[in-house]
Amino acid sequence: MSRDDPAPDPQRFPPPPPAEQERMVEAILFAAAEPMSAREIAARLPAGCDAAEALRALRARYEGRGVQLARAGDAWAFRTAADLGFLMQESVVESRRLSRAATETLAIIAYHQPVTRAEIEEIRGVAVSRGTLDQLIELGWVRIGRRRQTPGRPVTFVVTEVFLDHFGLESARDLPGLAELRAAGLLDSRPPGEGLAPGLFDGETDEETGGQAEDLFESE
Amino acid sequence: MSRDDPAPDPQRFPPPPPAEQERMVEAILFAAAEPMSAREIAARLPAGCDAAEALRALRARYEGRGVQLARAGDAWAFRTAADLGFLMQESVVESRRLSRAATETLAIIAYHQPVTRAEIEEIRGVAVSRGTLDQLIELGWVRIGRRRQTPGRPVTFVVTEVFLDHFGLESARDLPGLAELRAAGLLDSRPPGEGLAPGLFDGETDEETGGQAEDLFESE
Amino acid sequence: MTKVPYLTPVPDPQARAQPDPRTDPAPHLPGLAPQPAAERRAEEVLVVDVSGFEGPLDLLLTLSRTQKVDLMQVSVLELADQYLAFVDKARALRIELAADYLVMAAWLAYLKSRLLLPPDPEAEGPSAEDMAAHLAFQLERLNAMREAAARLMARDRLGQDRFARGAPETVARQRQVAWQAGLIDLMRAYARLRTRDEFRPYAFDRRDVLSMEQALERVRGLIGYAGGWTELADFLPEGWDGDPQRRRSATAATFAATLELARQGRLEIAQAGSFAPITIRRRPQ
Numbered sequence: 001m002s003r004d005d006p007a008p009d010p011q012r013f014p015p016p017p018p019a020e021q022e023r024m025v026e027a028i029l030f031a032a033a034e035p036m037s038a039r040e041i042a043a044r045l046p047a048g049c050d051a052a053e054a055l056r057a058l059r060a061r062y063e064g065r066g067v068q069l070a071r072a073g074d075a076w077a078f079r080t081a082a083d084l085g086f087l088m089q090e091s092v093v094e095s096r097r098l099s100r101a102a103t104e105t106l107a108i109i110a111y112h113q114p115v116t117r118a119e120i121e122e123i124r125g126v127a128v129s130r131g132t133l134d135q136l137i138e139l140g141w142v143r144i145g146r147r148r149q150t151p152g153r154p155v156t157f158v159v160t161e162v163f164l165d166h167f168g169l170e171s172a173r174d175l176p177g178l179a180e181l182r183a184a185g186l187l188d189s190r191p192p193g194e195g196l197a198p199g200l201f202d203g204e205t206d207e208e209t210g211g212q213a214e215d216l217f218e219s220e
Numbered sequence: 221m222s223r224d225d226p227a228p229d230p231q232r233f234p235p236p237p238p239a240e241q242e243r244m245v246e247a248i249l250f251a252a253a254e255p256m257s258a259r260e261i262a263a264r265l266p267a268g269c270d271a272a273e274a275l276r277a278l279r280a281r282y283e284g285r286g287v288q289l290a291r292a293g294d295a296w297a298f299r300t301a302a303d304l305g306f307l308m309q310e311s312v313v314e315s316r317r318l319s320r321a322a323t324e325t326l327a328i329i330a331y332h333q334p335v336t337r338a339e340i341e342e343i344r345g346v347a348v349s350r351g352t353l354d355q356l357i358e359l360g361w362v363r364i365g366r367r368r369q370t371p372g373r374p375v376t377f378v379v380t381e382v383f384l385d386h387f388g389l390e391s392a393r394d395l396p397g398l399a400e401l402r403a404a405g406l407l408d409s410r411p412p413g414e415g416l417a418p419g420l421f422d423g424e425t426d427e428e429t430g431g432q433a434e435d436l437f438e439s440e
Numbered sequence: 441m442t443k444v445p446y447l448t449p450v451p452d453p454q455a456r457a458q459p460d461p462r463t464d465p466a467p468h469l470p471g472l473a474p475q476p477a478a479e480r481r482a483e484e485v486l487v488v489d490v491s492g493f494e495g496p497l498d499l500l501l502t503l504s505r506t507q508k509v510d511l512m513q514v515s516v517l518e519l520a521d522q523y524l525a526f527v528d529k530a531r532a533l534r535i536e537l538a539a540d541y542l543v544m545a546a547w548l549a550y551l552k553s554r555l556l557l558p559p560d561p562e563a564e565g566p567s568a569e570d571m572a573a574h575l576a577f578q579l580e581r582l583n584a585m586r587e588a589a590a591r592l593m594a595r596d597r598l599g600q601d602r603f604a605r606g607a608p609e610t611v612a613r614q615r616q617v618a619w620q621a622g623l624i625d626l627m628r629a630y631a632r633l634r635t636r637d638e639f640r641p642y643a644f645d646r647r648d649v650l651s652m653e654q655a656l657e658r659v660r661g662l663i664g665y666a667g668g669w670t671e672l673a674d675f676l677p678e679g680w681d682g683d684p685q686r687r688r689s690a691t692a693a694t695f696a697a698t699l700e701l702a703r704q705g706r707l708e709i710a711q712a713g714s715f716a717p718i719t720i721r722r723r724p725q
Contacts, residue, residue: 026286027286030298030300030605031611032605033604033608066247066250067247077604078250079603080247081243084244084247085602087264087265088247088248088603090264092599092600093600095600101494103592110592123581124498124582125496125582126497166597167597168595176588177587181584247603253607297607298607308609308610317620318621323629330630331630342660343634347704370664371664395626395627
């Protein structure tokens, strides 16, 4: 294919030495406000560079500094050290306080993901209002995951990299207390004796959930 | 200064050690939207800190890194190292198909070179827009050849080395003729019901085609 | 039943509409005597603040906390009593309870009776103990998620404790267009052009009609050799100037062809006067 040739030149040069690659990744990530994946970074580097290795070195270099190389899922970003937040009080972005319903729903999605709307409702014992999920999705913290392969094929919800970045988590596995909750069986999708009291809530919300799920799917 | 009174408490504590001050300045400058003067930085630091000294240390630390602590007038800011500016460019290669008009014009030039604009128009049966030829010339695939020694001395167009290179041809004479095109099945993608009379295609040259026209003409 | 922590005193909306003497900055305004304390208290109707709860499960969780035990050890029987007492109280105060609160009350009453009666060996479905255990599990799970939410919100959050680069640099996007054309496209285009005539829709062979294409072809070829002004009639093909019908067709087609070529700027047309012969010549370049 003639398309393969157009950039043969960078290949002819050996990749820059590791220290130089580290400088390059440093510059790229400093300039970016949003986290970037290793792949996105690699796309900006000269051919033959090892973005992953440069990220490792860079992270070690910034260990303990005022600025740190933070990982959120697959993406990387420089963020100021959390212990210095008090110095930046003027820069604090006044965020709208989330309602209790929204924070609980967020926690349920984070700890139980992928989770369906019906499951969120079962855990909270009340119907999830449309606005709550909308708000979380609008914040970029929650997105729609795969459909559950159960009757009705309900959509599931999962948390995003923006969520991880916002809460300073490397991955969803780093959620505080996750291991304890799991050990206590509190994250089991189907607890023992299922279908007892939750039946009370299921009855009234299931249909609605089905409908909503369709809406979400079709509005994509 | 009224700023001095409301926070008398930090005075009671000794200032943080120099390394910590450096971290603080690093975080403040990283998060700052605008360059900051040493005085502005000092105002954000705990009492007793030496902002100028911290800036000096920080600047030395970033010496030779991918990001540098740059001074502009009184103010300080992190900036991408000058030699890495090229990383701040993302080149997007968009591949677009050549328009039908351009492809046809190019084909005519390749098969009939040197060819005048009038001849191209005659073969295509429609006027050739200026932009089409300009585009081919800009691509480096077509150039202007000698003037034709006929009345009006029209310019001719020929294909270039770049063209041959791009299309993997040794010379324009290597282009397959109509008979070969047909043999290769390139003439078969025709609308149904418009079967080909094979004999008609062997006439490859202008003259012969012209001859056919004459035949039509004078057959009555 | 006497001391119910979840019954919160809420000022009656009607009472609130009046100036509240406790907060009114000018209670001694002329004509507005301070209200007697007793009257004031009477207006503060004790209301069950059901709206503060997010459903029966939330209410049950709040009630279970009053047992001051680990949620694992919560007495579901006692909880059922507490809940039913709450619902009774709300009813006594003529408070409209949402349907799901009443469904839960009915279910808890049923659970309570099952828990108190000796197990029926004939009964199908889960035992009362299973149901009670599941309710306890639900409460514990909701509580756990609540605590998780609180922990999450207390983390060092971006934009509050951790900050992104304040002055991100913009990345310049350079757009390069790579034009794609392969040899195959070129050959197809050429083949299409050179065989186009063969794919023209079939038309009747009208022997006595000269098409404009034919005339165009002819005039285009001849105009280069016509040095000066030449009559249009001279451009008619041989054999077309005898028969009137053929001549008419040829003349019309040739004239149309000259108009087209004039439009393209390749020749000029002149006519001395009405019905005078039409002459053409190649346009001087």
